[in-house]
Amino acid sequence: MNSSSILLRKRSKLLSSFLHNLIFIRSMGGGPRTFPGGLNKWQWKRLHEKKAREKENKLLDQEKQLYQARIRSQIRAKLAGSEKPISGRRQSDPNQPNYSPLSPQEHIKALADRFMKEGAEDLWNEADGPIKTPPHQPSVRSRLTDEPIDLPKLFLDNRGKANSMNLNDRSKPRNYSTDARSQMWSKFNSTSTCRSPISTDFGNHLKFMNYLAGTLGEMRLGIDFMGHCESRISLYSNDGIKCRNYSVDTRIKKRSSRFNFRRNESSESEDDSELESEVDGNERWPRFGLGGITSLDDSNDEEEIRGRDNAKRMMSSAALGKHDKRITKRVPLKCLEEEDDLSQHVEVIRKEVSKRSLTENVGERGDEESILSQRRFDECNISHLTVKALHAAGYVQMTRVQEATLSACLEGKDALVKAKTGTGKSAAFLLPAIETVLKASSGNSVQRVSPIYVLILCPTRELASQIAAEANVLLKYHDGIGVQTLVGGTRFKVDQRRLESDPCQIIVATPGRLLDHIENKSGFSVHLMGLKMLILDEADHLLDLGFRKDMEKIVDCLPRQRQSLLLSATLPKEVRRISQLVLKREHLYIDTVGMGCLETHAKVMQSYLVAPHGLHLQIVYNILKNHISQVLDYKVIVFCTTGMMTSLMFSLFRDMKMNVREIHSRKTQLYRTRVSDEFRESKRLVLITSDVSARGMNYPDVTLVIQVGLPCDREQYIHRLGRTGREGKEGEGILLLAPWEEYFMDEIKDLPIEKFPLPHLDPDVKVKMEDAMTKIDTSVKESAYHAWLGYYNSVREIGRDKTMLVQQANQFCESIGLQRPPALFRKTALKMGLKDIPGIRIRK
Numbered sequence: 001m002n003s004s005s006i007l008l009r010k011r012s013k014l015l016s017s018f019l020h021n022l023i024f025i026r027s028m029g030g031g032p033r034t035f036p037g038g039l040n041k042w043q044w045k046r047l048h049e050k051k052a053r054e055k056e057n058k059l060l061d062q063e064k065q066l067y068q069a070r071i072r073s074q075i076r077a078k079l080a081g082s083e084k085p086i087s088g089r090r091q092s093d094p095n096q097p098n099y100s101p102l103s104p105q106e107h108i109k110a111l112a113d114r115f116m117k118e119g120a121e122d123l124w125n126e127a128d129g130p131i132k133t134p135p136h137q138p139s140v141r142s143r144l145t146d147e148p149i150d151l152p153k154l155f156l157d158n159r160g161k162a163n164s165m166n167l168n169d170r171s172k173p174r175n176y177s178t179d180a181r182s183q184m185w186s187k188f189n190s191t192s193t194c195r196s197p198i199s200t201d202f203g204n205h206l207k208f209m210n211y212l213a214g215t216l217g218e219m220r221l222g223i224d225f226m227g228h229c230e231s232r233i234s235l236y237s238n239d240g241i242k243c244r245n246y247s248v249d250t251r252i253k254k255r256s257s258r259f260n261f262r263r264n265e266s267s268e269s270e271d272d273s274e275l276e277s278e279v280d281g282n283e284r285w286p287r288f289g290l291g292g293i294t295s296l297d298d299s300n301d302e303e304e305i306r307g308r309d310n311a312k313r314m315m316s317s318a319a320l321g322k323h324d325k326r327i328t329k330r331v332p333l334k335c336l337e338e339e340d341d342l343s344q345h346v347e348v349i350r351k352e353v354s355k356r357s358l359t360e361n362v363g364e365r366g367d368e369e370s371i372l373s374q375r376r377f378d379e380c381n382i383s384h385l386t387v388k389a390l391h392a393a394g395y396v397q398m399t400r401v402q403e404a405t406l407s408a409c410l411e412g413k414d415a416l417v418k419a420k421t422g423t424g425k426s427a428a429f430l431l432p433a434i435e436t437v438l439k440a441s442s443g444n445s446v447q448r449v450s451p452i453y454v455l456i457l458c459p460t461r462e463l464a465s466q467i468a469a470e471a472n473v474l475l476k477y478h479d480g481i482g483v484q485t486l487v488g489g490t491r492f493k494v495d496q497r498r499l500e501s502d503p504c505q506i507i508v509a510t511p512g513r514l515l516d517h518i519e520n521k522s523g524f525s526v527h528l529m530g531l532k533m534l535i536l537d538e539a540d541h542l543l544d545l546g547f548r549k550d551m552e553k554i555v556d557c558l559p560r561q562r563q564s565l566l567l568s569a570t571l572p573k574e575v576r577r578i579s580q581l582v583l584k585r586e587h588l589y590i591d592t593v594g595m596g597c598l599e600t601h602a603k604v605m606q607s608y609l610v611a612p613h614g615l616h617l618q619i620v621y622n623i624l625k626n627h628i629s630q631v632l633d634y635k636v637i638v639f640c641t642t643g644m645m646t647s648l649m650f651s652l653f654r655d656m657k658m659n660v661r662e663i664h665s666r667k668t669q670l671y672r673t674r675v676s677d678e679f680r681e682s683k684r685l686v687l688i689t690s691d692v693s694a695r696g697m698n699y700p701d702v703t704l705v706i707q708v709g710l711p712c713d714r715e716q717y718i719h720r721l722g723r724t725g726r727e728g729k730e731g732e733g734i735l736l737l738a739p740w741e742e743y744f745m746d747e748i749k750d751l752p753i754e755k756f757p758l759p760h761l762d763p764d765v766k767v768k769m770e771d772a773m774t775k776i777d778t779s780v781k782e783s784a785y786h787a788w789l790g791y792y793n794s795v796r797e798i799g800r801d802k803t804m805l806v807q808q809a810n811q812f813c814e815s816i817g818l819q820r821p822p823a824l825f826r827k828t829a830l831k832m833g834l835k836d837i838p839g840i841r842i843r844k
């Protein structure tokens with residue numbers, strides 16, 4: 001560090017100690033009791049300390065900038081000195097007679113050389129990640145030559161061929177052929193699941209470009225250069241990807257927007273035609289950028305940058321000066337034709353590749369669909385008593401999500417984990433939880449208040465019981481570690497007594513009841529003060545609006561120094577942003593599904609039917625009858641939109657002599673637990689349920705899931721469907737929609753779901769059903785109508801058009817045998833915005 005920076009540092013220290021002393025003297029007495037602004041002496045003191053800190057930071061910042069500027073100028077000077085032959089050596093010192101400054105092109109060349117030299121590590125940004133290539137990692141090789149890529153050479157050669165280093169000349173076509181691109185594309189397409197970090201060589205190239213981007217920003221070279229840089233990077237990226245995971249690609253793609261100067265909106269010059277063709281290419285080609293592999297927690301924005309409209313520049317315009325402007329380029333016809341050919345070519349290859357991967361998949365299907373990894377539990381660093389319990393439960397190999405999560409969690413890192421339904425996420429978080437308890441217990445002597453070390457939150461009571469049961473299986477040989485549930489529907493006092501008589505280290509709770517304990521039981525928060533790990537199962541649901549407030553309050557009461565794990569089969573990007581509420585900034589994102597991969601299981605056949613609501617009950621009956629006649633050990637779950645609709649369907653099918661059970665929130669907890677346990681153990685049973693069973697419930701060997709009516713969102717559809725086809729088994733899912741609900745198919749259009757025609761409906765069954773319906777209590781039907789209105793009114797797309805909503809509600813009303821729509825309380829109608837809508841009756 002130079003003398004000026006030392007001086008600055010000393011000065012800032014002096015200043016802060018002076019302020020500190022001043023405050024101290026004043027606060028020791030003698031000074032006024034109140035200070036300007038009505039502050040007391042402590043507030044006054046804190047204010048000044050803060051100001052001193054800010055000042056110090058500012059000085060340090062300035063110092064840092066000075067230091068960086070100095071280093072840069074040293075490099076420039078050195079490079080300028082070494083580039084030229086002695087006779088004509090360029091003088092970097094303006095005072096020398098033969099001084100002439102570096103041209104921008106020369107500067108870049110010099111930087112490129114400097115960067116790629118051994119020992120250039122000091123130029124890499126710390127945030128760019130590790131510099132050294134681990135010996136076991138294959139270096140990225142050129143796809144065409146199979147030689148390691150010399151990036152500066154490639155870059156300079158390509159740029160320089162036409163016009164010896166004329167960076168602005170874009171008249172020459174790029175020098176990699178259509179074939180090369182196609183090969184790269186097919187390579188890219190054919191990769192699927194490898195998830196190792198991208199090669200460090202490749203990373204270094206990226207870092208180099210990253211650095212150049214920054215430097216260029218300062219040097220005001222800008223746009224055209226970067227356009228070309230990026231095209232080269234694409235080459236490496238494609239190639240690098242060949243043995244890499246598409247998710248790495250996506251992150252790169254996402255981050256590429258930062259350096260993407262290729263957005264064309266207003267025409268300026270023909271020279272830019274190549275850039276234009278690149279933009280077109282971007283529609284079809286994976287786009288790669290710079291620095292994209294460095295940050296995991298940024299990867300949540302991948303969709304934001306998808307598509308042309310999002311291809312925006314993110315580098316500051318200040319940095320790029322006049323070069324930072326949007327340009328549209330006219331495209332020579334020839335160029336467009338080439339692109340056309342290219343796109344056709346790519347399309348053919350894409351088809352071939354997908355055909356090939358389909359045939360390969362059929363062969364490897366068993367392997368691909370297996371949820372198990374190659375790793376065994378006894379190979380990883382967990383207690384042998386846990387391994388013993390796992391073996392006793394029949395778990396020998398880890399599932400993929402367990403393998404991916406365990407090591408990271410054992411290191412104490414926060415993690416956000418996405419894995420398909422039924423792939424063993426529960427054990428994936430329970431195993432690190434047990435290790436945490438073991439570690440915490442061994443470190444602590446006897447304490448006055450027994451601490452809760454692990455808190456597991458989940459959305460439903462049944463799920464909490466299921467998790468606690470699984471935890472007990474894994475704790476079979478661990479004496480002295482206890483698990484308890486805190487869920488609604490049980491008596492608060494009973495919970496309290498249990499907690500006092502039988503202290504535990506692991507709590508599984510639903511948010512509402514836990515908050516009750518925190519707020520109403522003095523002393524409960526004290527137990528939580530020793531918390532080491534917080535787990536959110538079905539995290540996206542827990543962070544949803546319905547639970548958010550409770551979650552915020554709970555998190556506020558927990559110690560900050562803890563490890564947090566969030567898991568779900570679905571993690572929409574909004575949730576990933578909100579997850580920061582719980583997770584540390586530097587958390588890991590573990591995605592065993594993979595970007596762009598199916599979130600549902602390939603072995604689960606999905607179909608949907610569209611029919612008026614009036615026919616739904618008949619159709620469900622028909623489907624059930626068919627399934628029961630075809631599948632010996634059938635086990636079916638029927639999901640309804642509301643609890644009251646569940647109750648109505650249950651009553652109807654029970655009266656029609658079907659073997660059915662019901663679970664929904666209107667039932668007592670005792671009843672729900674009994675039915676849930678019965679369904680878990682049984683075969684040849686139909687469970688009619690609301691969404692309380694949609695998430696996390698592990699009912700083995702469910703053969704069919706029927707979803708009647710609109711699922712509240714895509715995620716809910718996936719979770720409901722996920723009750724079948726668990727542990728890599730086969731299953732079937734049918735979604736039944738009314739014609740005006742069919743818009744929902746847009747939300748799940750990426751899933752392999754097929755439209756089926758309506759089955760033939762037996763008129764005798766219709767009569768039988770109408771007959772059974774008349775026997776159902778009118779109050780059940782009325783409640784079903786109210787609940788129906790409430791549910792659909794809350795669906796944004798439907799609730800907007802109140803008149804249509806009421807019409808549909810009245811048709812539903814007819815279909816369940818009500819003569820006229822039941823009246824609503826005025827207040828309710830007002831709240832729902834239905835008061836003056838024709839067809840709504842208001843209670844007098």
Ligand SMILES: Nc1ncnc2c1ncn2[C@@H]1O[C@H](COP(=O)(O)OP(=O)(O)OP(=O)(O)O)[C@@H](O)[C@H]1O
Pocket residue numbers: 394395396397398399402419420421422423424425426427568569695696697698700722726727
């Ligand atoms: N290592 C393993 N070996 C064999 N079976 C396992 C293993 N881990 C979990 N299982 C079984 O896999 C099934 C599904 O597990 P789990 O309920 O944890 O899935 P999940 O991923 O949490 O599902 P959901 O997303 O629906 O909550 C359970 O029956 C469980 O016993």
